[in-house]
Structure formats: C-alpha cells, structure tokens
Amino acid sequence: GDSVTQMEGPVTLSEEAFLTINCTYTATGYPSLFWYVQYPGEGLQLLLKATKADDKGSNKGFEATYRKETTSFHLEKGSVQVSDSAVYFCALSGRNTPLVFGKGTRLSVIA
C-alpha cells in the first residue's frame, strides 16, 4: 500500500539556520503530496502542497518540490525562526483515498 517515510526527529536548529526535512513516498499512480504543520497544542494546518511532478509548493518561506524520479517531497526553509517550532507531517493522497501520513518530525528552533 501507499506509504510515507520522513526523517525522524527531533530536529533542533538555531534561529536563521537552514532547514531540510526529508520525505519519500511509495504510491501507485500519481498522488498529491502535502506538508502539514502542527503547532503545540493545536490541530493540523496545511502548509503547502503539490499535485503533480515538478510542482513546487511554497508558503511562509517553506518550499517543497514534487520529485517523481526520486519519489521525494523534501521540505526546506532558508532561515528558520523560533515560531517555526512545531511538528511537521508529510502526507500523500490519491484521488479517492484518505491521507497517508508520515510519523511526523518535531522541529525545535532556539534563539
């Protein structure tokens, strides 16, 4: 079945450091890919998405590119802030299927 593998955390970075959270997937067909973020004590929020190969999703300084050849959707940000501290979930979804989530990566940014 479909699956998502993302790097295990926790990831601890200093403010203004470069962030990469790796995500690879296994799926039949051509799924849509997502990154969701969960801030402490809150629900999930959609961070960005990409619906086809080579699409780049971006939001709030975060970017991820849908790479079909490497089945990857790595999340990047050039300069993280303390307010970016959260848990990040990579996910995929086919047209008629629910989201399949990775296990989540906890990011802590220290000043």
Add this chain to the structure above:
Amino acid sequence: GAVVSQHPSRVICKSGTSVKIECRSLDFQATTMFWYRQFPKQSLMLMATSNEGSKATYEQGVEKDKFLINHASLTLSTLTVTSAHPEDSSFYICSARGRAVSGNTIYFGEGSWLTVV
C-alpha cells in the same frame, strides 16, 4: 481557503458517558470526511472514512459500535464516543474533502481534546 470547524475543542466527560464531536465544512460541500485520532507525540491514526449519506468505513481495529460516525449532510459529520473510558482520552481530528476544492486537498478541523475521568 476552505475551512473546517470542529467542536468542541476541549471536552471532559465522566467514564461511562457518551460525548459527541462535530465537524463542519463552512464554505464547501464535504463529500468525504475522515476522522483521525492522535495519541501524545504520535502520528495520526485514521479511524474511519465517511461519505455523505452512507455508512462509515472503519479501519481495522477501530470499534464501530464505540465510535459512531454519522455524515448526514454535505457539511456535517459527527463522531460519538459511546461509553467513554479513560483510555479513550485522546486528540480527535476530522478532515474533509469536497467538491470545488482544488488539487485533491484535504482540510482539517482544529481538533478536539477529549479527557475521560
């Protein structure tokens, strides 16, 4: 963008009672709604998928008689935890996919913290 509202955000109930959580899509018709459960510091676990007007499809290991899901309209799904016990204490999140929502995107409610005492 599409908005999904979940209510209540926090609820405390006594062991043995039932509690209902509502999930509403505010600006789109949700043809499919999903209910997830999240244990502390864990990923999300899909509990069930519900399509408007039909019975929910439960994931393996989820007790359908304990977690009653109703999707009576295109904008509302409810999860009722019946005869709740302390081990049912968890974070429950709904999500919705609907018509005219682009890119196969699924939007999430804010989540509901359930504490059973």
